Amino acid sequence: MSTLSRKVDLNMAIKIINAMIIYANDNELLPGSYAVVDEGGHVVAFERRDEAPAATADIAIDKAWTAATMKASGRILEIISKGQGWRLNVKHKGRLTIIPGAVPIIANARVIGGVGHSGGSAEDDLKIAQAGWTAIFREEGFNAEVEERLSLARKIAKEAIEEVNNRKLKPVTVAVVDEWGHPTLIYRVDGAPFGTLELARDKAWTAAAFKTLSENVSSLYSNMINATNWNERLTPIPGGVPFMYNNKFAGAIGIAGNMPEEDKNLAMDVIKKVGLELLG
Amino acid sequence: MEKYDVVIVGGGIAGLSVARELSKYKVSTLVIEKNEGFGKEMTASNMTLVCQGADSLTFRHGTLHAELNIKSIPLWPKYAEELGIPFKKIGGLGLIRDRIDFFRFMKMYSRAFKSSLKGEESYYIPKGSFEPLQFLDKKTLKDLEPYSNPKIQGALYDPNLAVTDPVKLAVALAENAKANGVEFLLKNEVKKIMREDEYFTIMTNETSVKGSFVVNASGINADRLAEMVKARDFSYIPVKGVLTDFDEDTSEVFKHQAFYLPSLGEPHIKAVVPLIYGGLRVGIHLSFTLRSDKEIPLGAVDHNLGVIKSIAPGYPFEKHIKKTFFGIMPLTNAETGWHDFVVDIPPHVPRWINIVLGPAGVSSSPMLGKKVVELLSTSGLEMEPNPRFSSSAKGGVKG
Numbered sequence: 001m002s003t004l005s006r007k008v009d010l011n012m013a014i015k016i017i018n019a020m021i022i023y024a025n026d027n028e029l030l031p032g033s034y035a036v037v038d039e040g041g042h043v044v045a046f047e048r049r050d051e052a053p054a055a056t057a058d059i060a061i062d063k064a065w066t067a068a069t070m071k072a073s074g075r076i077l078e079i080i081s082k083g084q085g086w087r088l089n090v091k092h093k094g095r096l097t098i099i100p101g102a103v104p105i106i107a108n109a110r111v112i113g114g115v116g117h118s119g120g121s122a123e124d125d126l127k128i129a130q131a132g133w134t135a136i137f138r139e140e141g142f143n144a145e146v147e148e149r150l151s152l153a154r155k156i157a158k159e160a161i162e163e164v165n166n167r168k169l170k171p172v173t174v175a176v177v178d179e180w181g182h183p184t185l186i187y188r189v190d191g192a193p194f195g196t197l198e199l200a201r202d203k204a205w206t207a208a209a210f211k212t213l214s215e216n217v218s219s220l221y222s223n224m225i226n227a228t229n230w231n232e233r234l235t236p237i238p239g240g241v242p243f244m245y246n247n248k249f250a251g252a253i254g255i256a257g258n259m260p261e262e263d264k265n266l267a268m269d270v271i272k273k274v275g276l277e278l279l280g
Numbered sequence: 281m282e283k284y285d286v287v288i289v290g291g292g293i294a295g296l297s298v299a300r301e302l303s304k305y306k307v308s309t310l311v312i313e314k315n316e317g318f319g320k321e322m323t324a325s326n327m328t329l330v331c332q333g334a335d336s337l338t339f340r341h342g343t344l345h346a347e348l349n350i351k352s353i354p355l356w357p358k359y360a361e362e363l364g365i366p367f368k369k370i371g372g373l374g375l376i377r378d379r380i381d382f383f384r385f386m387k388m389y390s391r392a393f394k395s396s397l398k399g400e401e402s403y404y405i406p407k408g409s410f411e412p413l414q415f416l417d418k419k420t421l422k423d424l425e426p427y428s429n430p431k432i433q434g435a436l437y438d439p440n441l442a443v444t445d446p447v448k449l450a451v452a453l454a455e456n457a458k459a460n461g462v463e464f465l466l467k468n469e470v471k472k473i474m475r476e477d478e479y480f481t482i483m484t485n486e487t488s489v490k491g492s493f494v495v496n497a498s499g500i501n502a503d504r505l506a507e508m509v510k511a512r513d514f515s516y517i518p519v520k521g522v523l524t525d526f527d528e529d530t531s532e533v534f535k536h537q538a539f540y541l542p543s544l545g546e547p548h549i550k551a552v553v554p555l556i557y558g559g560l561r562v563g564i565h566l567s568f569t570l571r572s573d574k575e576i577p578l579g580a581v582d583h584n585l586g587v588i589k590s591i592a593p594g595y596p597f598e599k600h601i602k603k604t605f606f607g608i609m610p611l612t613n614a615e616t617g618w619h620d621f622v623v624d625i626p627p628h629v630p631r632w633i634n635i636v637l638g639p640a641g642v643s644s645s646p647m648l649g650k651k652v653v654e655l656l657s658t659s660g661l662e663m664e665p666n667p668r669f670s671s672s673a674k675g676g677v678k679g
């Protein structure tokens with residue numbers, strides 16, 4: 001039996017992303033967003049390069065989701081839907097993304113996940129996504145050098161994962177967003193339920209959006225928020241922590257997977273450990 | 281340090297087809313091969329079919345895969361004769377089990393060779409340089425192949441299909457290239473390549489050479505080699521294809537290549553090929569794998585035995601198994617199944633040519649050399665004809 005993995009774990013997802021970044025760099029392609037999802041279409045790892053437009057984040061994630069849940073490449077879907085795939089966009093809140101750059105991960109004759117890339121032409125996106133999933137058939141590792149912001153996010157995530165292990169906490173999702181609330185990195189540790197995914201991302205968004213700890217938002221703005229339920233990302237529970245970098249507000253980290261207070265303590269400690277300052 | 285106009289990495293069918301074609305010009309060429317002999321990797325582990333093209337299912341319209349293969353068909357007989365290698369037309373039978381098969385073959389039939397006859401097509405070949413396809417009814421098929429399964433309703437017959445000995449071809453190409461001035465470095469594995477302004481420095485485990493142009497013909501290693509100079513602009517998956525050989529007794533049982541169309545949810549190929557020196561080769565059990573994977577997958581032998589039994593039931597094939605082995609080939613666009621060859625110069629690395637063949641690479645050999653020579657000359661390599669070129673001289677390389 002071959003030693004190929006039967007499911008997409010965090011290590012595999014990170015390898016795929018590194019392979020995509022190296023391919024993009026070697027071929028002098030534009031920096032973009034890179035997403036890897038599991039069989040259910042849920043993100044296992046996501047990264048956005050510093051120069052990549054913010055909107056590419058969700059396009060990459062939704063492409064990966066489309067490939068995994070349709071069990072087909074965006075290129076095939078485009079042809080079988082005769083270019084009318086966009087009509088299906090009324091479904092799934094517009095997630096279906098029938099554009100090249102959405103590639104299923106096939107191993108042991110099964111679709112076990114998906115890869116999405118956004119940031120270049122459809123043709124480049126496809127080539128980068130292909131470079132990603134084919135990397136799981138490479139014995140060697142891929143280590144891409146990345147820019148300042150993403151490399152900081154990687155440090156945060158690495159530290160968080162280490163701390164989860166040290167403290168014997170339950171597996172978590174770590175999300176890092178920029179000062180505008182757009183994700184730069186999402187890692188879901190093996191075993192963390194997919195529900196932690198949006199929770200972590202939304203805690204980070206909440207902390208970035210209000211420049212305060214996520215749980216402070218309900219007391220600061222309670223009346224307004226309870227009355228209108230105005231934003232579906234709003235998550236005023238502990239675990240979202242904004243941080244400063246080079247004396248400037250630079251984004252927030254969101255962690256989900258344990259009791260909210262544990263997630264919050266973890267996030268605060270991680271920020272200090274990597275040498276960042278808490279905001280405020 | 282020796283300096284060459286062209287350094288070819290890889291002594292399989294790809295590298296040697298290019299070397300031989302280049303020896304027709306006054307160009308200094310070196311072939312580097314890691315093994316002690318030629319064609320010992322993919323080139324030694326395949327179905328041995330050439331002149332493929334009529335089964336247009338194999339090739340997607342508009343691909344280089346189709347172009348190089350179809351254009352090679354008329355070149356093969358002379359090519360084999362010049363090089364002194366065995367070449368035998370055996371003909372291919374696309375087996376028809378039911379109406380669905382028939383309609384699928386009808387579609388192929390209407391496409392096969394039709395487009396290659398149009399002058400404006402990239403894979404134009406003149407009328408008369410191949411024989412047209414033909415449908416055979418049940419009785420004709422039975423007369424041709426008395427052992428064939430009575431459930432088979434007929435066949436689409438391709439008279440052009442032939443077999444050869446790909447390893448012999450590789451060695452013959454090397455011998456001829458050597459006689460015409462090409463140099464060889466065997467038992468040298470390329471470990472590192474550096475790209476300078478005017479040339480590449482290629483380092484092996486033994487030595488270093490310089491080359492103005494590099495042809496990456498390293499087979500399943502092509503991705504790693506290209507990555508050495510940031511010249512990988514393709515991706516592929518290693519696909520393991522398991523083949524089973526049956527002994528010479530079985531030569532009597534089946535005379536033609538024959539195959540069933542693939543069906544949905546059935547990833548393997550079902551085909552039999554009568555080998556040039558006798559016996560049958562059957563396969564192909566396919567799986568995506570790591571290239572370091574050396575095991576024969578569970579169920580592969582049973583699959584191959586099942587294939588030949590479904591084509592020619594009633595013969596005790598299980599008593600005639602000779603060996604089961606596999607080849608690993610690169611499959612591009614693996615997520616769609618729309619494979620194509622890579623034969624090109626990556627946009628950011630001039631004077632570097634990547635070759636990735638995969639399925640039907642041997643079959644494309646006569647055109648492949650020409651294609652690469654064309655790429656080299658359009659990218660600045662001066663190519664004057666070699667007045668001393670002899671198309672069948674032998675140079676005595678070890679192989």
Ligand SMILES: Cc1cc2nc3c(=O)[nH]c(=O)nc-3n(C[C@H](O)[C@H](O)[C@H](O)COP(=O)(O)OP(=O)(O)OC[C@H]3O[C@@H](n4cnc5c(N)ncnc54)[C@H](O)[C@@H]3O)c2cc1C
Nearest residue numbers: 290292293294322323326327329470499521607641642643
């Ligand atoms: C199961 C199967 C069935 C097939 N059936 C057919 C068929 O019927 N007809 C057909 O036409 N094709 C068929 N093919 C495809 C065919 O075998 C290939 O297209 C062809 O052999 C590829 O040749 P190549 O020269 O690219 O690769 P190879 O023959 O693998 O040559 C590459 C060479 O490069 C050398 N090399 C690699 N790395 C280095 C390095 N770093 N330094 C030095 N040397 C290096 C290797 O040792 C090797 O000799 C089949 C393939 C398989 C697997």
